[in-house]
Amino acid sequence: MATMKAVRIHTHGGPETLVYEDALQPEPAADEVLIRIHAASVNPVDWKIRGGYGKDSFKHHLPLILGWDVAGTIEAIGSQVEQFQTGDAVYGYTSLYRDGGYAEFIVAKTTEIALKPNSVDFLEAAAIPVAALTAWQALFDTAGLGANQRVLIHAASGGVGSLAVQLAKVKGAYVIGTASARNADFLRELGTDEIIDYQATKFETVVQDLDVVFDTIGGDTQERSFSVLRKDGWLVSIVSPPSQETAAQHGVRSSMVGVQPNGGQLKEIAALVDSGKLKAYVETVLPLKEARQAHELSQSGRTRGKIILQVVN
Ligand SMILES: NC(=O)c1ccc[n+]([C@@H]2O[C@H](COP(=O)([O-])OP(=O)(O)OC[C@H]3O[C@@H](n4cnc5c(N)ncnc54)[C@H](OP(=O)(O)O)[C@@H]3O)[C@@H](O)[C@H]2O)c1
Numbered sequence: 063m064a065t066m067k068a069v070r071i072h073t074h075g076g077p078e079t080l081v082y083e084d085a086l087q088p089e090p091a092a093d094e095v096l097i098r099i100h101a102a103s104v105n106p107v108d109w110k111i112r113g114g115y116g117k118d119s120f121k122h123h124l125p126l127i128l129g130w131d132v133a134g135t136i137e138a139i140g141s142q143v144e145q146f147q148t149g150d151a152v153y154g155y156t157s158l159y160r161d162g163g164y165a166e167f168i169v170a171k172t173t174e175i176a177l178k179p180n181s182v183d184f185l186e187a188a189a190i191p192v193a194a195l196t197a198w199q200a201l202f203d204t205a206g207l208g209a210n211q212r213v214l215i216h217a218a219s220g221g222v223g224s225l226a227v228q229l230a231k232v233k234g235a236y237v238i239g240t241a242s243a244r245n246a247d248f249l250r251e252l253g254t255d256e257i258i259d260y261q262a263t264k265f266e267t268v269v270q271d272l273d274v275v276f277d278t279i280g281g282d283t284q285e286r287s288f289s290v291l292r293k294d295g296w297l298v299s300i301v302s303p304p305s306q307e308t309a310a311q312h313g314v315r316s317s318m319v320g321v322q323p324n325g326g327q328l329k330e331i332a333a334l335v336d337s338g339k340l341k342a343y344v345e346t347v348l349p350l351k352e353a354r355q356a357h358e359l360s361q362s363g364r365t366r367g368k369i370i371l372q373v374v375n
Pocket of ligand 1: 105196217223241242278300360365
């Protein structure tokens with residue numbers, strides 16, 4: 063059987079558990095495609111799973127290939143696949159329950175991918191799926207953010223936040239974003255209407271009556287977020303389930319969102335990218351074999367935009 067280079071973990075733990083080595087090349091089932099990966103992006107969930115997060119629910123078989131956010135070209139298609147052809151340039155977010163994309167190849171369901179935006183290279187395309195789908199599903203599908211509504215986006219400079227700001231602007235919302243002072247210019251470039259330096263100012267002292275808060279931080283930031291919403295406003299978190307009791311006390315709605323693969327939404331997102339309305343910011347590009355360094359950087363919590371692992375030069 064054919065082999066490929068991949069970064070795998072054989073045990074849960076720190077960055078040192080990431081091993082660059084040979085692995086078996088996967089084969090597509092009838093409803094799957096085999097993608098030759100050009101680039102994979104690093105998301106915090108990668109190092110969380112590396113450390114043991116969700117061990118009991120995912121029940122991964124080790125060794126496991128991490129990284130589920132990819133862009134590449136279709137190398138082979140399963141017998142039932144009609145929507146894609148060999149050679150198509152695609153991008154996607156694949157199920158966390160299977161092997162990921164820190165590798166030369168990955169198999170994906172056709173429902174998990176879309177044609178990559180034409181106007182960007184594979185590095186930028188790989189930066190988009192998880193972050194954009196997360197923002198889309200939280201802001202639009204869950205909180206129903208609409209035109210002229212006011213939304214507070216925490217960590218607007220991060221991978222998810224930087225796309226969330228732009229998607230909210232596409233909807234016609236008024237966007238307030240938090241970040242540290244060093245990211246103020248970046249937030250302005252993204253189109254943020256109002257910027258709060260979370261290290262200097264408590265956001266709840268300067269904003270109130272908001273329609274939506276997008277919580278990408280959790281903990282104390284989430285708890286303080288309830289009070290800045292209008293009645294029936296939405297607190298949507300991607301980090302931890304908000305207390306329903308506290309939500310009821312404040313008369314607001316709240317929910318935790320776990321991003322789901324969605325090729326249909328990726329198609330709409332690609333159109334926004336190609337029309338110049340959405341852009342992913344790539345802060346760091348490292349070769350696949352430097353995945354350990356990429357995880358250390360991501361875990362620092364200071365990433366502006368995205369970190370990318372380049373598989374094909
Ligand atoms: N539920 C889901 O489906 C889902 C999907 C995607 C992500 N997530 C989770 O969402 C979180 C964010 O993901 P991400 O990829 O956006 O992370 P990220 O890119 O690593 O976020 C880094 C950014 O966070 C900012 N930041 C750190 N602490 C902050 C604070 N207290 N207030 C405001 N900004 C702060 C930093 O800005 P400064 O340097 O200026 O502080 C930095 O730019 C992670 O925990 C991730 O696991 C969940």
